[in-house]
Amino acid sequence: MDSQPRPVRLRGRAVGAAARGAGRGVGIRGAASYVDQAFASDGRAAAEALGPGHYGDSRFYPGRETFHLLRTCNVWTAGALRAAGLPVRNAITLDGLMSQVRALRAR
Numbered sequence: 001m002d003s004q005p006r007p008v009r010l011r012g013r014a015v016g017a018a019a020r021g022a023g024r025g026v027g028i029r030g031a032a033s034y035v036d037q038a039f040a041s042d043g044r045a046a047a048e049a050l051g052p053g054h055y056g057d058s059r060f061y062p063g064r065e066t067f068h069l070l071r072t073c074n075v076w077t078a079g080a081l082r083a084a085g086l087p088v089r090n091a092i093t094l095d096g097l098m099s100q101v102r103a104l105r106a107r
Helices: 027-038 073-083 094-106
Strands: 008-010 059-061
Touching: 027 073, 073 094
Parallel strands: none
Antiparallel strands: 008 059
16 A cells, blocks of 8 residues: 555535534534645645646645545545534445435435
C-alpha cells in the first residue's frame, strides 16, 4: 500500500435543509470542518489548487490522508457525513454508502 497523501477533489453542490443539519447534530459546519482538516495547506490560510478536477468547475487540492483498497473515497465521505451528524457506517463502495443515505432520506 502506498502511504503518500492523496489530493482532495472537490466539486460544488447545492445543499438542502436536511444536509445543513436541521435537527441532525452539527450539520454542514461539522462536515465543513471535516473537509477543511483533509487539506494540506502547509500553514497557509487556504490550500492552493493543484489543478483542474474531472468535472467542469472541480479542482484537486493537496490532501493529508492516504487512500487504499479499504480506505476509499466512500469511506472518507462517510466520515464527512458522520461529522455532519448523520448515522452512517464506513462503506467501501458507492452503493454501500448511498443505500445508507437513501434509508436516512426515507425516514
